[in-house]
Amino acid sequence: MHIEPGIVQGAKMGLSFATAAAAFGVVLKNSWTAIKTEGLISLLVRSVIATVLVFSFFEVLPRQPIGISEVHFILGSTLFLMFGAAPAAIGLALGLLTQGLLFAPYDLPMYFVNITTLLVPLMAVAAIAKRIIPAKTAYKDVTYKQALALSTAYQGGIVAWVAFWAFYGQGFGAETLASVGSFGAAYMIVILFEPLVDLGVLAMAKTFHQLKDSPLFHDRLYNGA
Numbered sequence: 001m002h003i004e005p006g007i008v009q010g011a012k013m014g015l016s017f018a019t020a021a022a023a024f025g026v027v028l029k030n031s032w033t034a035i036k037t038e039g040l041i042s043l044l045v046r047s048v049i050a051t052v053l054v055f056s057f058f059e060v061l062p063r064q065p066i067g068i069s070e071v072h073f074i075l076g077s078t079l080f081l082m083f084g085a086a087p088a089a090i091g092l093a094l095g096l097l098t099q100g101l102l103f104a105p106y107d108l109p110m111y112f113v114n115i116t117t118l119l120v121p122l123m124a125v126a127a128i129a130k131r132i133i134p135a136k137t138a139y140k141d142v143t144y145k146q147a148l149a150l151s152t153a154y155q156g157g158i159v160a161w162v163a164f165w166a167f168y169g170q171g172f173g174a175e176t177l178a179s180v181g182s183f184g185a186a187y188m189i190v191i192l193f194e195p196l197v198d199l200g201v202l203a204m205a206k207t208f209h210q211l212k213d214s215p216l217f218h219d220r221l222y223n224g225a
Helices: 010-038 039-061 076-083 087-104 104-132 144-170 176-205
Strands: 063-066 070-072
Touching: 010 039, 010 087, 010 104, 010 144, 039 076, 039 087, 063 176, 070 176, 076 087, 076 104, 076 144, 076 176, 087 104, 104 144, 144 176
Parallel strands: none
Antiparallel strands: 063 070
16 A cells, blocks of 8 residues: 655645644544553553554565556554454554664655555544444454455555555656556455454454453453443
């Protein structure tokens, strides 16, 4: 989902600063809520774990440049189900920044574009989860249909934002349309694959039920709201 340098440039970059600032504002609000409900230590621990995982997703898991961007297995809905909205968002932000600082400094000018692409769909996942997962249902017990809905929201949101930045920065030329189309088609693989990862990770969580009171995971993973 990395938008390459040059796709958005000049004065148009101002929009990315605004969208990223708005996203960070929501992250701060969610973080404050997490601190009040689960404590600062829990938030910090889960955020560090999420950051390490996101960094690994970018650097270890397969990735392929296709069309206007790169196809990554970011597993945003998995992070949300395991750690909660705030740690997942912090992990995405810090993981992307770390990857840029250590291995891809040429991507840093596009950080606010790319972080918007990652964080806004995560917020959509959090909103959808409240609607489709009953309050008494622990996340470890979600169905494939529910996991698919969350994955589709996240990955579909990434595709939508990548398309937006491409058209916003480059216009609606034939080459841009073709590049966005090939990127979106390739991401269908991720949309189908991620719910299986979610269910596999959640199945593992069930076998470690003794961790239900651990600060390592979101309280909702093992308990209903």
